[in-house]
Amino acid sequence: MFATVRHVTRAEVPHELLARVRPLVQAGERVLPVAGALGRALPHGGVQRGATVVVGGRRGAGLTTTALALAAAATAAGEWAAVVDPDGTLGARAAAEVGIDLDRCAVVRRVAPERWATVVGALLDGVALVAATVPARLRTGDARRLIAKARERASVLVAVGSWPAEAALRLHVEPGAWPCTSSGLLGHRDIAVHVDGRGVRRSVLTGLARTG
Amino acid sequence: MRVATTRTACVWCPDWPVTAARGRDPSLHDRPVVVCERSGSRVLVRAASPEARASGVTRGMRRREAEARCPELVCIDADLALEARAFEVVARAVESVTPRVVLDRPGRCDFPTRGPSRYFGGDDALAAHVRELVLATGVGGEVRIGVADGMFAARLAARRADPVLVVEPGTSAAFLAPWPVSVLDDDDFASLLVRLGLRSLGSVAALPPDAVLARFGVAGRRVHDLARGSDPGPPVLVPPPPDLVETCELDPPATRVDAAAFAAKGLADRLVERLAARGLACTRVVVEAETEHGERLARCWRHAQAEHGGAMTPGALAERVRWQLDGWLAAHVPRAEAGDARAQQDLDVFGDAHVEVTTGALTLVRLVPDEVVPADGRQLGFWGGDQAARDRADRALARVQGMLGYDAVATAVVQGGRTPAEQVQWVPWGEPREPARPLVVDGEVPAWPGALPPPYPARVFDPPLPAELLDHAGRPVVVSGRGDVPACPAVLRCRAIPGGGGAVRSAAGPWPHDVRWWDASAHRRRALWQLVVETADAGDVACIAAVESGRATVEALYD
Numbered sequence: 064m065f066a067t068v069r070h071v072t073r074a075e076v077p078h079e080l081l082a083r084v085r086p087l088v089q090a091g092e093r094v095l096p097v098a099g100a101l102g103r104a105l106p107h108g109g110v111q112r113g114a115t116v117v118v119g120g121r122r123g124a125g126l127t128t129t130a131l132a133l134a135a136a137a138t139a140a141g142e143w144a145a146v147v148d149p150d151g152t153l154g155a156r157a158a159a160e161v162g163i164d165l166d167r168c169a170v171v172r173r174v175a176p177e178r179w180a181t182v183v184g185a186l187l188d189g190v191a192l193v194a195a196t197v198p199a200r201l202r203t204g205d206a207r208r209l210i211a212k213a214r215e216r217a218s219v220l221v222a223v224g225s226w227p228a229e230a231a232l233r234l235h236v237e238p239g240a241w242p243c244t245s246s247g248l249l250g251h252r253d254i255a256v257h258v259d260g261r262g263v264r265r266s267v268l269t270g271l272a273r274t275g
Numbered sequence: 276m277r278v279a280t281t282r283t284a285c286v287w288c289p290d291w292p293v294t295a296a297r298g299r300d301p302s303l304h305d306r307p308v309v310v311c312e313r314s315g316s317r318v319l320v321r322a323a324s325p326e327a328r329a330s331g332v333t334r335g336m337r338r339r340e341a342e343a344r345c346p347e348l349v350c351i352d353a354d355l356a357l358e359a360r361a362f363e364v365v366a367r368a369v370e371s372v373t374p375r376v377v378l379d380r381p382g383r384c385d386f387p388t389r390g391p392s393r394y395f396g397g398d399d400a401l402a403a404h405v406r407e408l409v410l411a412t413g414v415g416g417e418v419r420i421g422v423a424d425g426m427f428a429a430r431l432a433a434r435r436a437d438p439v440l441v442v443e444p445g446t447s448a449a450f451l452a453p454w455p456v457s458v459l460d461d462d463d464f465a466s467l468l469v470r471l472g473l474r475s476l477g478s479v480a481a482l483p484p485d486a487v488l489a490r491f492g493v494a495g496r497r498v499h500d501l502a503r504g505s506d507p508g509p510p511v512l513v514p515p516p517p518d519l520v521e522t523c524e525l526d527p528p529a530t531r532v533d534a535a536a537f538a539a540k541g542l543a544d545r546l547v548e549r550l551a552a553r554g555l556a557c558t559r560v561v562v563e564a565e566t567e568h569g570e571r572l573a574r575c576w577r578h579a580q581a582e583h584g585g586a587m588t589p590g591a592l593a594e595r596v597r598w599q600l601d602g603w604l605a606a607h608v609p610r611a612e613a614g615d616a617r618a619q620q621d622l623d624v625f626g627d628a629h630v631e632v633t634t635g636a637l638t639l640v641r642l643v644p645d646e647v648v649p650a651d652g653r654q655l656g657f658w659g660g661d662q663a664a665r666d667r668a669d670r671a672l673a674r675v676q677g678m679l680g681y682d683a684v685a686t687a688v689v690q691g692g693r694t695p696a697e698q699v700q701w702v703p704w705g706e707p708r709e710p711a712r713p714l715v716v717d718g719e720v721p722a723w724p725g726a727l728p729p730p731y732p733a734r735v736f737d738p739p740l741p742a743e744l745l746d747h748a749g750r751p752v753v754v755s756g757r758g759d760v761p762a763c764p765a766v767l768r769c770r771a772i773p774g775g776g777g778a779v780r781s782a783a784g785p786w787p788h789d790v791r792w793w794d795a796s797a798h799r800r801r802a803l804w805q806l807v808v809e810t811a812d813a814g815d816v817a818c819i820a821a822v823e824s825g826r827a828t829v830e831a832l833y834d
Contacts, residue, residue: 145671154831158687165689
């Protein structure tokens, strides 16, 4: 005769069966985990492979340090990172301080603005994370092409500066005060970062320099 | 497949690095000179001139000790490219006797003697003739020639030669017997033999071959063969497949070494990759080039430890190709200056041995694997993993180097120094990451008085940006010769600071630097401050400012 078909709710499916039928790698697992308070503020605790992340804010507020902290996620995961630094002013000791493994970090210096998009595209082909300072007057078309390239190659693009297209995640660095020790020396500061992305909107104080 | 032992001559210029350095800088003649090389965190003497040796300096000694023994010593950093370029003259002189010259490192080359020895009337006459040819090039220094059965014995004969030593055919085993096992160039194996009580090659040769094979495997068998004076060539020689030749046309023709070397690097990578796909590795390679005037140049390079089965890695291969191209292109320069190519060619005909043969830019580079052996190298991870990611990154970065130039892609090496710019050395991607001033020397951390404590600035301006640093009264801040500061900085103006600058909220310092006070021409005085500047729109901005001979600059920005 007919067996009664009972509707099974999701909660009742045996746990092992769920584990067997789920896709091999879920989107939330394809993440480069970011260390420290900044990582805890990001969705899935890091930057998702294939995503574009924009780091904006005023110069001197901690823009470079925040971008380097994201790049450190790639080298910590055993991957390679590249920093595109058109004016050639990156401070490598600060990069090492936030946790970047300098062996695995290539720095591309002296990039003319008209070749910027080509260079970043070539880097996205082979390097897991590219942190690039965006030149003034980048065309929206070029920016969209780079977003598509990053998604296709499952690489992360960290764009530092004003980005003329959409992004999965936007970090905004707020101006803050510098703590000084009693002798007037600079201490380690907490950079205030506002995170804005799909399902996330929060501000955090990150002690970036202390994570490395 | 075993090859019969070939009678070989080895031409050796002892302390070639010193000879090459003196060729470049004639003021070094008659002075004690050592060429130093960094090995880990230590600087060791790689070669020493006879004057330095007379004061007790030896190869492998630490530089500090060498300077203590000989205070007037001149220390020069090793420059393998220069050594290879200078040795090209010697290689050409030897090449006028036989086409089969094989280089294994700058300063030493060997060739089989069978044909030329008959032509010149015996090994002794051949060796003397080659020595005269090499001396006639005027490179200076000493030249020693050893002739023996097999390359290994010939090299040792050259070491013993004064200035020529010919070991009669069939007596190589007797010649080798008294040498210590340390000459095997395989330190681990040699120390094992010594611990077993086998101190000389003779005692190794006396062992039964099957017992050596059973105890030490193929590597031991090879050492046993070497010790018995039968030099069988590389372990298992495979005739190279003819389609493994890698060619690269240079368009536009290369007149500069870096352009040619960049092409050569890709060539070397491809060759090693294709050999690896067939399970082969290369121990000897012929570098060929053609110039725009139709000349063809060829030179054979061997891995320095080929007799122990050492194979060329892509890096080592690319380095040798670079040296060789450097030698050819450098040879082309004086000719271009001399102008009239025909006059130079006449000189060639009249046999001045060191007149060069290249007359134009290189249009083609070709790599021909000359000796290949089965690869028994490293096993890759099960899933490729790390190696695959590295290859992918290397390819992408090489492409960017092709677009922007070799130096445009760099990695940073942290080194010792006072200012943030001095503390970092930028090394082109793919070059060895060795700092000029290591952070740790012999287990001790050298002090850099005047270096700023962490945190480190994320933006470093090199050269520093001009700025205005004023005190409360609006006068520029100055530092006296004793490092005293009459007035504190109150206002900083610079285009690196958002909003163009502002009032100084707090200042730490100054850190006075007395740079190279022992050298009157390079002596500089400066003072550094760590400043926090209040800006109108970006809050507090921290930076490092410097004052040198009355002029202020901003060295770095904390960002």
